[in-house]
Amino acid sequence: MSTAEETAGGEAHAWGEVTPDAARRLLIAAVEAFAERGYHATTTRDIAGRAGMSPAALYIHYKTKEELLHRISRIGHEKALEILRTASRREGSATERLADAVSSFVRWHAGGRTIARVVQYELDSLGPDARAEILALRRQVDAEVRGVIEEGARSGEFQVIDVHGTTLAVLSLCIDVARWFSLDGPRTPEEVGELYADLVLRMVGAVGAGASDGATQK
Amino acid sequence: MSTAEETAGGEAHAWGEVTPDAARRLLIAAVEAFAERGYHATTTRDIAGRAGMSPAALYIHYKTKEELLHRISRIGHEKALEILRTASRREGSATERLADAVSSFVRWHAGGRTIARVVQYELDSLGPDARAEILALRRQVDAEVRGVIEEGARSGEFQVIDVHGTTLAVLSLCIDVARWFSLDGPRTPEEVGELYADLVLRMVGAVGAGASDGATQK
DNA sequence: GCCCACACTAAGCGCTCGCTCACCTTCGGC
């Protein structure tokens, strides 16, 4: 069996901010287990075992199993928000920024599929307080994408009828990548990111998008 | 508390094929519970309670809790496949058929949100044999949508670079509706269906799609 | 070289889970 760090740790997420070392190993083990089996089907014994520790060791670093999910969810959402902010606030046209946002957001959902699955699908397993905190982060994610689409629509770059609905659809498309993507599949995260960026530009009616020669972005 | 039939039964799915009556009530109760809390977080006592029966009654009609999920999953996937087949095999242009398929598929995911959630997100909770059976149905769903997109691409109606990837994205968009849609939200299932049909026609580069006046379909 | 704070383990507590079993109704066939 491989250790937790060889699999989830290789997913381009540093987890550097989590200390001490044992707490980080437990967190990575929990991300893996939650992504594979779901929060409720994962036992604390399984998490501790993946981290190479006894079941009781978990409770030295975390108060409950739910605290693990809460921490994972917050770190993941903060990372997702950072990715979208970087893309949407750089210089460039709305078209360029939307394409960048979608492709990098999709790359994160595909490449870091284990954490993305936990972030996107285990939200309901959190208690009311923790869920409320995470939902606030999600509203910021939504606002970031909506902002770019709104700008493009106002400037005439995009042809959008329903900005809120289209924002929802764009995020929806990106998020669902975490459900179906597999590293064993025929596509790399980069390829899916590029394809999806092109599809989204078509959805918003960006000028020049959807031409027969393919993507307008590189 | 309301009974199972008042809520999930009102979701425009007949469940008529399930007999006897007690078995149907249990199935509807299970759909509700699985959709709300997830398969693993749902107890057999909860299901039986919602159906107004004792915990032991469940085992007269079903061998295990997993058999309930299997039955629900198969019925749901068959319904989904039927919806897509009806739309994709009717007469009309590829544009009309794709718009019809997307809008009716989305309406089903939004209006029948409880069963759609179970169908789309509890697949991994099935055992290997049951999952294999359901995956075969999902390949048929995929093929149905891909067929329409392929026809439109071949005839020149659509401008599609990657047929498989675009099919994946279209289905992805529809399926994710089950995750976020709420009847308490600002949109009706019909409105989302129309919006999404328009967005999908833009994605495939259908001629006339994405004009400033909105949807090309009614 | 002693000591204690710290990280960790072995054992197990109380509870709830999926599921079973002995028994009880109800009801159509004759």
Added chain:
DNA sequence: GCCGAAGGTGAGCGAGCGCTTAGTGTGGGC
């Protein structure tokens, strides 16, 4: 009007759950 099958119940089993507690090894400060 008796009878067996079908459908239901109350009680509870064995297992595994989240989590706790008493005790152990260890490394830095003095």
